[in-house]
Amino acid sequence: MSKIKELKEKRNDLLIKAAGILDKVEEETRALTADEEKEYNKYIEEADGLSRTIKALEERRQIEGGEPKDPTKEEEIRSFEKFCRGETRALKVGTNGGLLPRSVANMIVEAMKNISPLFERAMKFNVKGELSIPVYDETSSAITAAYVDELTELTEKSGELKVVSLQPYIVGALSTISNKLINNMDFDIVGFVVDKMAKDLAEFAEKEGLTGSAGKIKGLFPNVTKKITATGSTLEADDIIDTQLAVPTGAQRDAVWIMHPSTFAEAKKLKTTDGQYLLIPNMVDGSGYTMFGKPVFVSDNAPAFAASTNVMIYGDLSGYAYNMSKEIEVNILKEKYATQYGTGVIGYMEIDGAIIDQSKFAVLAMNA
Numbered sequence: 001m002s003k004i005k006e007l008k009e010k011r012n013d014l015l016i017k018a019a020g021i022l023d024k025v026e027e028e029t030r031a032l033t034a035d036e037e038k039e040y041n042k043y044i045e046e047a048d049g050l051s052r053t054i055k056a057l058e059e060r061r062q063i064e065g066g067e068p069k070d071p072t073k074e075e076e077i078r079s080f081e082k083f084c085r086g087e088t089r090a091l092k093v094g095t096n097g098g099l100l101p102r103s104v105a106n107m108i109v110e111a112m113k114n115i116s117p118l119f120e121r122a123m124k125f126n127v128k129g130e131l132s133i134p135v136y137d138e139t140s141s142a143i144t145a146a147y148v149d150e151l152t153e154l155t156e157k158s159g160e161l162k163v164v165s166l167q168p169y170i171v172g173a174l175s176t177i178s179n180k181l182i183n184n185m186d187f188d189i190v191g192f193v194v195d196k197m198a199k200d201l202a203e204f205a206e207k208e209g210l211t212g213s214a215g216k217i218k219g220l221f222p223n224v225t226k227k228i229t230a231t232g233s234t235l236e237a238d239d240i241i242d243t244q245l246a247v248p249t250g251a252q253r254d255a256v257w258i259m260h261p262s263t264f265a266e267a268k269k270l271k272t273t274d275g276q277y278l279l280i281p282n283m284v285d286g287s288g289y290t291m292f293g294k295p296v297f298v299s300d301n302a303p304a305f306a307a308s309t310n311v312m313i314y315g316d317l318s319g320y321a322y323n324m325s326k327e328i329e330v331n332i333l334k335e336k337y338a339t340q341y342g343t344g345v346i347g348y349m350e351i352d353g354a355i356i357d358q359s360k361f362a363v364l365a366m367n368a
Contacts, residue, residue, distance in 0.1 A: 004057050008188045009195060011050040015187050018043035019180045051186050076101030077190055084189045084332055084343070085182055104194065105328045108347075111198030116206040117256070117297045118220075121317035123356065124324065131166040131323045133356050168325040168350035169216050173200035176342045197330060197347040207301035209320060209353050210258065210313075218354040220258075220320060221303055221310045224363040233307060233367055235266040237278060243314050244292055246362035251316040255360075257296045258313040262305040264298045267291065267312075305366070312364040319360030326350040 021040045025032055032040065080101050113120035125131055175196050181187045212219025226246050230239045247255055259267065270278045279289045279296065289296045294314070305311050326349065333344030355361065 004054055004061075005191070007050050007054050007057070008191050011047050011054070011186065012188055012192050012195075014043045014047040014050070015181055015184055016178075018047070019178045019184075022180060023178060047186060073103040076103040080104050080193075081190050084193065084345075086334060086343075102327065104190065104330070107194045108198045108201070108328050108330075109324075111194055112202035112205065115198060115202040116209075118209045118258070118299075118317055118320065119202055119205050119322065121254070121256070122209065122353070123318055123321040125166070125321060126324055126327075128325050129168060131325070131352075133164045133166065133321065135162045135164050135356055164321070164354050164356050166321070166323040166325075166352040166354060168323075169352050170348060170350055171201065171204055172346065172348050173197060173204070174344060174346045175200070176337055176340070176344050179341045179343060182343055193330060193345050196345065197328070201328070201347060201349055203301075205322065205351060205353070206299060209322070210299060210301045211303065212353075217352055220313050220355065220361065221363060223355055224310070224313065224315075224361045225358050226362045227310070227365050228362060229365050230367045235263070235270065235305075235311075235366070237270050237272070239364055240267070240270075240278070240291070240312070243312060243362045243364040244294070247315050248359060251319070251357075251360040254316045254318065255294055255314060256317065257291055257294055258299060258302055259296070259311060260302040260304045261298050261300065263302070263311045264296070266305055267296075307366050308368045310363045310365045313361060314364070315361035319355060319357035320353065321356045322351060322353045324349055324351050 018040050021032070021036050021043075025036065125133075177189070177192065181192075182189055208217035208219060210219050211221055212223065228239060228243045228246055230236065244255075264279075268277065268279045272278065279291050282288055282290060282295075288298075302313075303309050303311060329348045331346050333346060337344045
C-alpha cells in the first residue's frame with residue numbers, strides 16, 4: 001500500500017469521525033458542547049493538514065514522474081467520483097455493464113489481495129458461468145520412471161483425470177455513507193468505496209475459502225484430504241513437523257501456515273529442546289512470524305482451537321482456486337437512503353472456490 005493511499009485513508013477516518021459528531025448533534029437537536037466542538041475542530045484541522053500533505057506528495061510524484069499517468073484510468077475514476085457525488089445520473093464509461101468502470105473494479109480486486117493472503121495467493125480465474133477445471137489425480141496409480149532393459153515393454157501407469165466444477169454464486173455487500181461526507185470535496189469517496197467493498201468482499205472470500213458453506217464455496221479446512229491427527233489433546237511440535245512433512249517437496253517452496261488466533265496462541269507457547277520458541281518473529285520487516293521457516297498467517301475465519309477439529313493448514317495456496325465469473329459491480333443508491341441523508345453503496349460479485357491440487361496441502365486435526 002502506497003504512503004499516499006495510507007494518508008488518504010487516515011484523512012477519510014478523521015472526516016467520518018467529524019461527521020459523526022455533527023450527526024449526533026443534529027439528531028438530538030442541540031448545540032455542540034465545548035468538548036464536542038474541541039474534538040470536531042481537532043479532526044477537521046488534522047484532516048486539512050493531511051490534505052495539504054497529500055497534495056504536496058502528489059505534486060512531487062508528478063514532477064518526478066514516479067507514476068506514469070493512465071488517461072483512461074483517471075477519466076474512469078473521475079467519472080465514478082462524480083457519479084458517487086450525484087453530479088451525474090449515470091456513468092459515461094460502459095466497460096462494466098454501466099455500473100462500475102473497470103479501473104475501479106480492478107482497484108477493488110487489488111485491495112482484496114492486500115487484505116486476504118488466501119485470496120492473494122490462490123489461483124484466480126475470470127470465466128463466465130460454470131468453470132470446469134481438469135485435475136490430475138495420481139494417487140490411484142502414480143506415474144513413475146524406472147530403468148528398462150533393451151527390447152522390453154514399459155508397464156503403463158496413468159493417473160485419474162477428475163474435474164473440479166466452480167459455479168457462479170452471487171455475493172453482495174451493502175454500506176452507507178453520510179451525505180455530509182460526500183459533499184466534503186476533501187473526502188476521498190472513491191478510495192472509501194474501494195476500501196469498504198474490498199474489505200467486505202475479501203473478508204467473505206477468505207472466510208468461505210477457509211471454512212466454506214454446504215452446497216456453496218468449498219473451504220480448505222473441511223476438504224483437505226491429507227490429514228495428520230495430533231497424538232494427544234494438546235498441540236505438540238512433533239505434530240506440526242508431521243504436518244509440514246506431509247506436503248511433498250515440490251510444494252514446499254511457497255508453502256505457508258494458516259490458523260486461528262487461538263491456535264496461534266497454543267503454537268506460540270511451544271519451544272525446542274534448547275528453549276527456543278518455534279514461532280519466530282520476522283526481524284527483517286516486522287511483517288509477522290515464521291514457523292519452521294515458513295510464514296504464518298492468522299485468520300479469525302479459521303476454525304478455533306478445539307478437540308476433534310482441523311486447526312492448522314499447511315501448504316501452497318496456489319493449490320486453491322477462485323473463479324470470479326463476473327467483474328465486481330458497485331452501484332450507488334441515492335433515493336433509498338434519502339430520508340436518512342445518506343447514500344448506499346452496494347457491491348456484487350459472482351464467485352466460487354475449491355481445492356484444485358490436494359497434494360499441495362495438509363491439515364492438522366486435534367485429537368478427541
